[in-house]
Amino acid sequence: MSPSHQIVDEGEPHVILPGAAHVPTGTASASSALVPVKTSRTIAAILRKELLVELRTLESVPGMSLFAVSTFVVFHFALNRTTVSGDLAAGVLWVTLLFAAMLGVNRLFVADAEQGGFDGLLLAPVDRTALLIAKALTLGAYLVMLELVAVPAFALLLSPPLGTGLGGLVAVLALADIGLAAIGTLIAALAVQTRARDLLGPLLALPLLVPVVIGAARASSPLLAATAAGASAHAAWPATRWLLLLGLYDLVFGLIAYAVFDFLLED
């Protein structure tokens, strides 16, 4: 029973420490214990717990970043290139980010499934969707941290011609991260209850993320295109239709994840 205790304690700190700084709100919520906790507060509590656990264990983000850097080195030898540009650069970047994201997806719910986090959440009087949103935000934060390491490493190791296109690339990365976080969280929750979770996660996620790869790679390839001598063939902003495709994907699968996630949590 100790794991579920632990989670409840994390989510409701002022129940254990009523005399601390939170007295006014703490007494109000403690007197009416059956009133559901506000979803935004639940999301903030779960997100805080996730980031704290990651900060203390360093299980996901360092592994993902190291994987991305190693993959760039592997690409250097596999492609026998010292620099990449255009389609090739976009492909290398997105394959690396996608596979590194898979590492984070695989680990996202393991602690909850093994140490009773799901039971704790189901026992607490909170909206279950809060878990989806908090986990998607967590995965999104992991991806941003990954990209903060991986994109500079990519620029350093494979020196793509990335100058004016950086702003556009950031926009593409942001849109792709939303889709990756939504689908990644849903697939992680699906796969974590299966016997072959490490195998099934990527197997399910890769085909589902093909549209994201299409949109992101096609959008970023002109940003990474080599400039011909003198001519400025270098695009500064990705084509609108790829951004629209990524946005549509984010919207559709964000809503679907929101609609079906509750069904993964009842027991």
Add this chain to the structure above:
Amino acid sequence: MPRPTLRTLSVLTVLAFCVYLPLVFFYAPIEAEEGFVQKIFYLHVPLAIVTLCGFVLGGLFAIAHLRTRDSVWDLRSYVAIHMSLIFGVGVLITGSIWAHASWGHWWVWSEPTLVSFLIVMLLYATYQPLRFAIEDPERQARYASVFAIVAGAFVPMNFLAVRLSSSYLHPRVLGSTSNLPAPMGYTFLVSLLAMALLFATLCMYELAAKRTRILLKSRSRILGYQ
């Protein structure tokens, strides 16, 4: 219980095939550019349409399962997806043959429909591994339904993305049925009907078999056999 529908459906399917095959081989004109091999169009395209409809149908049945919690809908969803997977293998094989005959390659990346179909098949190929990696039957049904809904919504999304990525590379020869000459159009409609009937009949047979097996299991448990 399902006997009369099963019999009627089977007879209708046989009748539809009796009309469909002669139409394809004797009524539909030989296409001028591609010749006889173009007749695979009347097999490949209806198969593909029925397969995709079957995948989406599996998603709709899954929604019904999550709403009603009736395991019959889960069974229907499973059967629709299972049958679509079998039909889908046929689509990939006939598509490959057609591509080889008309473009000279067994696989053509510039044909968006074929490529999207492959991605959809790769996704649905994980349906059974996912399903049977979960032990608890109730959870298995629930998780499979969630997957079926997500994958069902993925089908149109994926077609849009792949089509966008290659639309200007390759002109579409037989993309829509609207530009077909009349005899070809009629034959195509009959072939679509025949394939849909075949799909429905095979699904009903599989459902009947599954129901019988479940019944048999529960009876033998009552009687004490294991």
